[in-house]
Amino acid sequence: MGDVGVTVGKWPFERVEPLDPPPAYAELRATCPMSKVELWDGSQAWLATRYADIRALLSNPGLSSDTSREGFPQSSETIARARGGQKSFARLDPPRHDEHRNMLKKDFLIARVNGLRPYLEGLVDGLLDEMEKHGPPVDLVPTFAQAVPAHVICKLLDLPDEHNEFFQDRVNTWMSLDSTPDMAAQAGADAIDYFARLVDEREVEVREGRTDDVVSRLIREHLLTGDMDKLELTHMLHLMLLGGFDTTANMISLGALTFLDHPHQLADLQADPSLVPRAVEELLRYLTVAHHVAFRLATDEVETAGTCIHAGEGVIAPLAAANRDPEVFEDPDVFDIHRDARSHVAFGFGIHQCLGQPLARLELNVVFERFFQRFPTLQLAVPRDELRFRNSMIYGVESLPVTW
Amino acid sequence: MKAEIAAERCIGAGTCVTTVPTVFTQSEQDGIAVVLKDPVPPESEEDVERAADLCPVQAILLSRNAAAAPVSN
Numbered sequence: 111m112g113d114v115g116v117t118v119g120k121w122p123f124e125r126v127e128p129l130d131p132p133p134a135y136a137e138l139r140a141t142c143p144m145s146k147v148e149l150w151d152g153s154q155a156w157l158a159t160r161y162a163d164i165r166a167l168l169s170n171p172g173l174s175s176d177t178s179r180e181g182f183p184q185s186s187e188t189i190a191r192a193r194g195g196q197k198s199f200a201r202l203d204p205p206r207h208d209e210h211r212n213m214l215k216k217d218f219l220i221a222r223v224n225g226l227r228p229y230l231e232g233l234v235d236g237l238l239d240e241m242e243k244h245g246p247p248v249d250l251v252p253t254f255a256q257a258v259p260a261h262v263i264c265k266l267l268d269l270p271d272e273h274n275e276f277f278q279d280r281v282n283t284w285m286s287l288d289s290t291p292d293m294a295a296q297a298g299a300d301a302i303d304y305f306a307r308l309v310d311e312r313e314v315e316v317r318e319g320r321t322d323d324v325v326s327r328l329i330r331e332h333l334l335t336g337d338m339d340k341l342e343l344t345h346m347l348h349l350m351l352l353g354g355f356d357t358t359a360n361m362i363s364l365g366a367l368t369f370l371d372h373p374h375q376l377a378d379l380q381a382d383p384s385l386v387p388r389a390v391e392e393l394l395r396y397l398t399v400a401h402h403v404a405f406r407l408a409t410d411e412v413e414t415a416g417t418c419i420h421a422g423e424g425v426i427a428p429l430a431a432a433n434r435d436p437e438v439f440e441d442p443d444v445f446d447i448h449r450d451a452r453s454h455v456a457f458g459f460g461i462h463q464c465l466g467q468p469l470a471r472l473e474l475n476v477v478f479e480r481f482f483q484r485f486p487t488l489q490l491a492v493p494r495d496e497l498r499f500r501n502s503m504i505y506g507v508e509s510l511p512v513t514w
Numbered sequence: 515m516k517a518e519i520a521a522e523r524c525i526g527a528g529t530c531v532t533t534v535p536t537v538f539t540q541s542e543q544d545g546i547a548v549v550l551k552d553p554v555p556p557e558s559e560e561d562v563e564r565a566a567d568l569c570p571v572q573a574i575l576l577s578r579n580a581a582a583a584p585v586s587n
Binding site: 169211215216218219220221452453458459460461463468471 | 525526527528531532533539540542544545564567568570571572
């Protein structure tokens with residue numbers, strides 16, 4: 111139990127069922143909704159577990175997202191080192207955060223993103239064709255789940271389509287359970303280098319008249335004007351890779367697995383494709399792959415749920431805890447594509463809520479409209495308990511061998 | 515019911531647009547949400563309240579013949 115100053119355990123808590131959050135969230139939510147946990151380096155942070163408190167905290171301007179601040183809480187040493195290297199606006203506070211985010215608002219307008227639907231349909235159908243031609247068994251992760259967002263990043267930033275393999279390889283290595291810390295660090299650095307070189311090359315093209323893509327526009331309107339420097343632009347572009355690759359890829363593979371685990375739900379989806387948008391929202395809620403995000407540092411005194419958080423104290427507001435709160439979602443641990451899951455916070459809450467969410471939704475909708483229609487007899491090609499789940503910043507599965 | 519957007523808060527998430535596309539859209543100029551109908555049609559009131567609750571930055575202000583205020587705190 112959480113008397114003030116007494117920690118209830120060490121973060122991160124263990125999962126039991128791979129697709130459910132740690133049982134500790136439900137226990138704490140019922141007994142001590144605002145508690146304190148011990149982190150990898152011996153420091154402490156507040157842990158929120160109720161939906162209402164998590165939303166309130168993520169909306170509170172007294173909590174900073176700037177990971178360079180002393181005492182910023184992190185899940186592990188590896189993540190601390192990975193995040194320390196990030197300088198994008200995901201790690202900035204207003205006003206600089208707002209200035210950077212505003213530069214990208216127009217590219218993620220709902221109507222604009224939905225204009226990519228024909229492209230996405232062609233992409234997904236093409237990848238499914240290749241899968242079919244290859245024949246079973248197939249590892250869904252590199253063949254399909256990662257391929258979709260890798261191609262989309264190239265489309266979004268107007269990169270040569272062949273570069274999708276580079277991104278898949280580098281991000282995969284960065285996130286893989288089998289990579290050594292050095293391999294992971296190198297892969298991360300390679301991705302940043304790629305964007306630094308892209309900025310240099312594209313700047314030359316902009317001066318020669320190139321105008322029509324996101325990167326050129328950012329260079330012309332914000333780099334050459336002095337609104338931001340090359341390092342900031344490099345990290346902004348890298349954020350679009352980071353934000354949109356592993357997240358979407360893991361939603362696709364874990365989403366497929368979730369439907370394999372729930373054949374009645376899958377049958378309902380097959381029978382009535384108009385259920386896809388609801389099913390996607392429920393997958394987002396149920397899986398909440400961004401499971402080690404929503405960390406903050408108080409820069410002001412913040413009060414929530416009768417608890418006083420002091421400046422300098424760390425706060426963890428896990429999205430997965432919010433998305434399984436029985437006050438908001440009846441029978442929260444049940445996967446049910448018929449429920450209205452739109453209140454979920456899988457994309458976060460507050461000013462940092464995922465910029466790419468319309469694109470993520472479009473990708474997932476197109477995928478789940480088509481995937482099981484093409485492979486209605488899909489099954490795992492290995493025993494389920496042999497699957498290896500990735501427990502880094504974004505939750506996922508290392509590989510997903512399937513047959514049909 | 516009247517819906518207004520606190521433009522300085524809007525981050526262009528578009529949740530309002532996805533929830534009630536008949537009442538909300540996004541400006542092509544700056545990505546800020548725009549209210550299409552004043553007053554909100556009665557049949558859309560419940561959905562508009564939902565949109566206001568879902569807005570990640572609570573930028574939708576609803577009023578009924580009184581001073582505008584956010585729906586949820």
